[in-house]
Amino acid sequence: MDLENMLSQRTVSLKPSGIRKFFDIANEMEGVIALGVGEPDFKTPYSVRRAGIENLQHGQTRYSANAGLMELRRAICDYMLRKFNLSYDKKTEVLVTVGGSEAIDLAIRAFLNPGDEVLIPEPCFVCYAPIVTLTSGVPVAIPTHEKDHFRLTPEQLEAAITPKTKMLVLPYPNNPTGAVMRREHLEAIAEVLRRHDIIVLSDEIYAELTYNGRHCSIAELPDMKERTIVVNGFSKTFAMTGWRLGFAAGPAAAIKQMTKIHQYAIMCAPTTSQYAAIEALDHCEENICQMREEYNSRRRFVVDGFNKMGLHTFEPEGAFYVFPCIRSTGLSSEKFCEELLYSKKVAVVPGNAFGDSGEGFIRVSYSYSVQHLKTALQRIAEFIEERKENQP
Amino acid sequence: MMDRLLELLNTDARMSTEALAVMLDTTEEDVKNRIARYEADGVIRGYKPLLDYEKIDTQYVEALIELRVTPKKDFGFEEIAQKISRYQEVDSVYLMSGGYDLHVRVVGKTFKDVAMFVAQRLAILDGVVSTATHFVLSHYKDQGVLMTDMPGDERGNISL
Known part of the structure; x- marks a missing residue:
């Protein structure tokens, strides 16, 4: 039997990340000063860890309800109301998932029929298009540009809509660019959407890491809640990546179908994580503020550092990434990252890992101590200087 | 704040x-x-590097000394604390609650230096009732900074 022939053609055809090789090299190299990771450097707040430990000590280690512990869903609804003025019914409009990733997967699977098109602003996190493809849908990339602050514009949206368009993914605050959509930008997008039957999958996993004013969810705008699935989670907000916990909130009819898939595929999100998450939502506001303040200082430090070394960097207002433009070096994103890694042992991610429109940029994470960032920036500056000297 | x-x-x-x-x-x-x-305003009193003496080729010994003293009428612990603070060998002096009164950190070149300093300079001061000297063997963390070499970043170098 030829196993290769037995495998799902669709799965096999998924584009393996072209820069996998670079990732392997970067992760195996010793003594690297990395600026490459997509997760917080903070530890999960202690009270949250303790809540998890206590729950284990009490032996509360069984399945929860499929949609998640009712007490956690209550806490999620309180949180959504408190933060975004969004009112959801804990019994029918919220689903606790294994990370935001699962919520994205479920939302796409709950809505797509074969051939349905999903609009995906790029650069963006890498999971949307493959999931759409696996669901027999068609991912349609909309390249966003630095001149627009990497925001989706209403004109771009209007131009991309066809009779087959089923869904728009709205990944803001954005990984990798750090772009945010403020209320006024979302209003322009909502105006277009109201004229069409299009579902919004709003991936707001970085909502709490917004630096110039508070995050606005598109679901807050008039007539938008009924056509929006909001995805959020605990990984970035509470530095809980390894706990694998997220949630989706949306209209009952959608959550019902998503819960059905979740029930068959997953049963329920990890119970220990769910108990810990109640503590996070109910009592950790201060921790969020502290982390945000720390990220914000680093963000300004790093943006300034890149601009001073001559790599133009637009001001990101969310997440924990900056996205410097490296075109002035004459190198492609991948070449830049490779040479930087080999000559200075600094690891950053090529912008094209997040879509073709990321070419000419690199993603730099600032989820590192200032001391670490300082050292890394010095090395990158040396790299740029040496390249200038070696060129005629 | x-x-x-x-x-x-x-x-x-x-x-x-x-x-x-x-x-x-x-x-x-x-x-x-x-x-x-x-x-x-004296809010910032100074700036110093945080040295790891184990990595410096020098003679260095430090001791923490528990001092029990009789407070003086009208002056309390102030006078003796000031007096002790003026010794060059003394690195820090804290007034303590609990089982003793003053916590004194003394730094010297050798164990003998420190022992002699305590015996001949501290213990004999007026008002000192008793001393208990504890030599420091190792620093694991100082001023919020780990003094052991950090393990690598468990997050790896790159992820999306």
């Missing part, structure tokens, strides 16, 4: 005023003025 400027200096006092200004979203001038004021 503590000024964010002090928080940043507390993690790295060598940060340039330029970098501090960027991180605090203010001008260099403002940072300089605030630091000058903190220095003048």
Whole structure:
């Protein structure tokens, strides 16, 4: 039997990340000063860890309800109301998932029929298009540009809509660019959407890491809640990546179908994580503020550092990434990252890992101590200087 | 709430005023003025590197000394604490609650140096009732900084 022939053609055809090789090299190299990771450097707040430990000590280690512990869903609804003025019914409009990733997967699977098109602003996190493809849908990339602050514009949206368009993914605050959509930008997008039957999958996993004013969810705008699935989670907000916990909130009819898939595929999100998450939502506001303040200082430090070394960097207002433009070096994103890694042992991610429109940029994470960032920036500056000297 | 400027200096006092200004979203001038004021007001008392003496080729011994003293009428512990603070060998002096009164950190070249200092200079002071000397064997963490080499970043170098 030829196993290769037995495998799902669709799965096999998924584009393996072209820069996998670079990732392997970067992760195996010793003594690297990395600026490459997509997760917080903070530890999960202690009270949250303790809540998890206590729950284990009490032996509360069984399945929860499929949609998640009712007490956690209550806490999620309180949180959504408190933060975004969004009112959801804990019994029918919220689903606790294994990370935001699962919520994205479920939302796409709950809505797509074969051939349905999903609009995906790029650069963006890498999971949307493959999931759409696996669901027999068609991912349609909309390249966003630095001149627009990497925001989706209403004109771009209007131009991309066809009779087959089923869904728009709205990944803001954005990984990798750090772009945010403020209320006024979302209003322009909502105006277009109201004229069409299009579902919004709003991936707001970085909502709490917004630096110039508070995050606005598109679901807050008039007539938008009924056509929006909001995805959020605990990984970035509470530095809980390894706990694998997220949630989706949306209209009952959608959550019902998503819960059905979740029930068959997953049963329920990890119970220990769910108990810990109640503590996070109910009592950790201060921790969020502290982390945000720390990220914000680093963000300004790093943006300034890149601009001073001559790599133009637009001001990101969310997440924990900056996205410097490296075109002035004459190198492609991948070449830049490779040479930087080999000559200075600094690891950053090529912008094209997040879509073709990321070419000419690199993603730099600032989820590192200032001391670490300082050292890394010095090395990158040396790299740029040496390249200038070696060129005629 | 503590000024964010002090928080940043507390993690790295060598940060340039330029970098501090960027991180605090203010001008260099403002940072300089605030630091000058903190220095003048005695909020900032000094700046020192945090040395790991195990990595320096020098003779270095430190001891923590528990001092029990009789407080003086009208002066309390103030007078003797001031007196002890003036010794060059003394690195720090704290007034304590609990089982003893003054906590004194003494630094010297050899165990004998420190022992002699305690016996001949501290113990004989008027008002000192007793001393208990504890030699420090190893530092694991100082001033919030780990003194052991950090393990690698468990997050790896790159992820999406």
